[in-house]
Amino acid sequence: MKLTRRAFLKVAGVAGLALTSGCSTVGSEAPPVAGEGGGLQLAAPASIEITPAGDLFVESYRGVPSVDQTSWRLSIDGLVERPLTLAYDEILAYPKVEAPRTLECIGNPPGGGLIGNPIWTGFEAQRLWEAVGIKPEALRARLVGADGYETAVDKRWITQPGVLMIYEINGEPLPAEHGFPLRILIPGLYGQKMPKWLTRIEFIAEDFLGTWERQGWSNEASVRTNSLLRQPQEGASLMAGRTPVYGIAFAGLRRITTVEVRIDEGDWIAAELVQDESPLVWTQWSFEWEADPGTHTLAVRATDETGFTQDSAGAVSALSAFPNGADGIHQVVVTVVG
Numbered sequence: 001m002k003l004t005r006r007a008f009l010k011v012a013g014v015a016g017l018a019l020t021s022g023c024s025t026v027g028s029e030a031p032p033v034a035g036e037g038g039g040l041q042l043a044a045p046a047s048i049e050i051t052p053a054g055d056l057f058v059e060s061y062r063g064v065p066s067v068d069q070t071s072w073r074l075s076i077d078g079l080v081e082r083p084l085t086l087a088y089d090e091i092l093a094y095p096k097v098e099a100p101r102t103l104e105c106i107g108n109p110p111g112g113g114l115i116g117n118p119i120w121t122g123f124e125a126q127r128l129w130e131a132v133g134i135k136p137e138a139l140r141a142r143l144v145g146a147d148g149y150e151t152a153v154d155k156r157w158i159t160q161p162g163v164l165m166i167y168e169i170n171g172e173p174l175p176a177e178h179g180f181p182l183r184i185l186i187p188g189l190y191g192q193k194m195p196k197w198l199t200r201i202e203f204i205a206e207d208f209l210g211t212w213e214r215q216g217w218s219n220e221a222s223v224r225t226n227s228l229l230r231q232p233q234e235g236a237s238l239m240a241g242r243t244p245v246y247g248i249a250f251a252g253l254r255r256i257t258t259v260e261v262r263i264d265e266g267d268w269i270a271a272e273l274v275q276d277e278s279p280l281v282w283t284q285w286s287f288e289w290e291a292d293p294g295t296h297t298l299a300v301r302a303t304d305e306t307g308f309t310q311d312s313a314g315a316v317s318a319l320s321a322f323p324n325g326a327d328g329i330h331q332v333v334v335t336v337v338g
Contacts, residue, residue: 044286053170054175067180072182091167106221122165125184140158154220158201161187165182189222221325222252226325227250232298236334239336246286255304260303272286
């Protein structure tokens, strides 16, 4: 049975984040607080799920700007041989690339819903770098959005393979809240480093702290290995017997190799995995639990291909993600009856 993104949010649960967290839900329905809702007992999804655009978390700095497609321009300048300015019809002329890609907010707490996996369409950013000729002395790129948001990434991040300039989500033009007319996706980084409504990329030789970095958030913002329970959720009341337990795990550039579930103080038990060929798409995991009556604590942890295993408890709050993103173990307490 395929679970929609909206159902995912209801199952997973997440504490709402303040604007100072680096991601927010301004302009969209806020994710529910952990503990709301009941004890759904749905079958684990059998294939990789795609997040509908309307259910993807919304990241906002000053609200959603109104961008006129006809007057919008993308400028690429700074330490380049041939500065370039592109109009909307010119970005559409590049060879199209389509790929699922998981996007996560740096402010996402353990078990949080500020993560999604749409299908994105755009073109390879490498074509732009070839066109402008990045000078050797350039060390990083400063990125600016139409809302005034700005950040910077080291050159190695923005010139790596797989960086995409995005103008569609799930086969449709980007909605305003998701960055129309253009946003950037950079493998391995949190959404903090990937501005929407992108208007300028400036290659620079000096350090630069952007909008959220100046407030203390990580200046690298690389994705940390994390996993969460989608079912059951905190506070759920379940019937005794065979119960599907499942969720997702993600580690950015690193492939998830193992996901394990623990019931109360028992042993960690390996879950079944559903994975894409690319580590840039979240891993879905599932486990069949023979639930006995009583109160139980369920926990999940992931191991990535470097051998790192989550080992610390994580609180469902925005502060638990500050300043580098969360990698704490997600756990829920449920009641089994009957």
